[in-house]
Amino acid sequence: MSDPIQLRSDETFTLNVGPQHPATHGVLRVKMEMDGEYIFSAETVLGYIHRMHEKMGENRTYAQYLPNLGRLDYLSAMAYNHGYVLAVEKAASIEVPERAEYIRVLTVELNRISSHLVWFGAFIMDLGGFTPLMYAFDDREAILDILEAVTGSRLTYCYHRFGGVYNDVDDDFIEGTKAFIPRMRKALKTYEDLVTKNIILMKRLKGIGPVSAEMCRKYGATGPVARASGINFDVRKNEPYSLYNEFDFDVPVYNECDSYARYMVRMEEMEQSLRIIEQALAKMPEGPIMPKKKPKIIKPPAGDYYQAVEAARGSFGIRIVSDGGKNAYRLKLRSPTYSNMHLFDEACRGMLIADALAFMGSIDLVIPEMDR
């Protein structure tokens, strides 16, 4: 643990971390003012992969915009699908059959685990350990196989539809998911033994990267970052959508505010997702996956609609302003990492670069989602 030192603004140099840097996991650029290895300030520079997703939402019909959602956060695309279809369903008052909603929850939670597994591997790789990445990808592969069989894609899913899902799940999916749960529990135990209790990892994460609850509120940080700072906020619990109030699951909250707390929150969330999957599998009814009556062309009445969902990285909100036409008049995406990343500058001042990059890994960045 480094003691706070007095940094001098007149003896700094600029270090460009990115747009091509191994720790940024994408084309993120962080302009750091450094005093030796200490960070004086860090400015996040976005815009390298800006694709105008919000503008695209305004000049495409609602259905045409659906595939875009899988290309924001490519690691937890399912939650973004979910948020968008829920928002449009709310706007156009479309009923969703119960089975379809169960399938949505199942796929979203599976996707959450796969997203956390990628984060886990990449985060430990940021800390210099390679092997956990391979283990995590091995387990993630099982999820991808399950999801590929029903959705047709492995990463940028476009599975949820207005009113339901694209196609029904089969027995293979049910059996595969059932077999996956014990496998994942075993894997989580392995991770705990191999990584979580590792003394080097603890030394590198405990007390590093303090993010206070005030800071989270100031920058609008959500998800595991906020929950590791003692803020008990999970959209699934606080503003229940879909079927989430029917499931019994806990929201892991830590008060330590450090990187280790963020790590622990995500590791426990995987276990909680497994619990939701178990319950959803047990409760899932038979029935249709699309409503009988559904408008061919979606034209929500004029109005302002908002829907938030809990994506893997925090609260993803989508606001649709409709003027009654085929396209949205205005579509605003509120993505979690965009807010989470912006506390980096304030939090990393006075930190050593090695710690700052570990801290950045603990925020769990997905650049296409920040820079949409």
Next chain:
Amino acid sequence: MSLTLINVLFAVVAAIGFAALNAAYLVWCERKGAGFFQRRPGPMENGPWGLLQPPVDGIKLMTKQLVIPGGVDKALFMVAPVLAMFPAIMSFVTIPFSENIVAQNMNIGVLMIFAFASMGSMAILFAGWGSRNKYALMSSVRGVSQAIAYEVPMLITVITIVMITGSMDLRAIALDQSGGFWQWNILALTKSPLMPVSFLIFFVCTLAETNRAPFDLGEAESELVAGFHTEYSSMGFGLFFMGEYANIVIGSCLTTLLFLGGWGCPFGLFPGVWWFLLKIYLLIFTFIWIRWTFPRTTIYGLLNLSWKILIPFSLFNLLLTAGLLKVF
């Protein structure tokens, strides 16, 4: 001891050959080892079990363009990779592989190896300073502070061994431990009850000295891109890479000679040189094992470990051993 030119040439060629062969095939071992720890096969394409991977890699490195970025300090930039490889090869000259197999035995062998080992950190400094790259510079500064921090406990531990043996001759040190594994320095509890701790200190220092994980802060790729060899391409990089592996072999040889009885065999079976090779490759396997299991430490964690734990412990051990030698 007659030193003819042919003898010297033969010794140097043998040392280069051994170092280069080891460096090349240790990369293969490392990748296979990584594959083993990560549930994957590792290189499999070139030759049976990927055994032709090292020569193919070598050809690739040698045929690539050597890019010299604008604004570098050309002399330092060019000299650094050579300086990384050269001391490692020279150290092989004095390492005895068995009682008779040694290129050139010297009565100050230990001193010579450590003199050359400290040149390795100069290569890092030259490369980082000459590259004109901020990441490389930060890496070289780290490298030097790391080298200083770890050479101190390492040398103190070696002084303990030299005191016990009364010689700086590696051959004499190994011969001193002959006669069964309870005579090895790692288990020589009668000479100093802290010997196993000494071995641990020495092993940790070897990891740090050779820039291996979890102490590979000089080339911490998630922080400093590629550290001091960020700007190097082609064989410039290749020499750094080979130097690293040659240093690992040197480190394992030294650990074996100083603590594990050199070529001394627990129960005969086959000639001493095979025991020596077995011991060093077991140590190298441990190096690989550690690299693919642990995350990296930070620079302050590393310096704290050295100055606050390893140095006091090794100093205490030195005093204890000296006292025990005086008493008994």
